Amino acid sequence: MTAKCPMCGKVEQWEGNVFRPFCSKRCQLLDLEGWLTERYRIPDEEEDGLDETNSEARPTSSD
Numbered sequence: 001m002t003a004k005c006p007m008c009g010k011v012e013q014w015e016g017n018v019f020r021p022f023c024s025k026r027c028q029l030l031d032l033e034g035w036l037t038e039r040y041r042i043p044d045e046e047e048d049g050l051d052e053t054n055s056e057a058r059p060t061s062s063d
Contacts, residue, residue, distance in 0.1 A: 007031055 001014045007027035014020055022028040034040045 002011050003014045003021060004011055005023035005027050006021055007030055008023065010023045012020075012023040017023070019025055019028050022031065
């Protein structure tokens with residue numbers, strides 16, 4: 001089975017590839033660098049405008 005490297009797009013064998021899903025140590029380290037330098041980030045709730053202090057349930061009046 002073959003797979004495309006998510007960094008460079010090179011097609012490599014999946015079985016026996018110690019760097020999978022990457023094709024090489026270089027691509028593996030480039031991906032790690034992306035996470036360490038925060039080029040890749042998982043947004044937190046504050047970035048989405050959802051602040052826990054502002055999202056508390058407030059009583060509403062039923063007129």
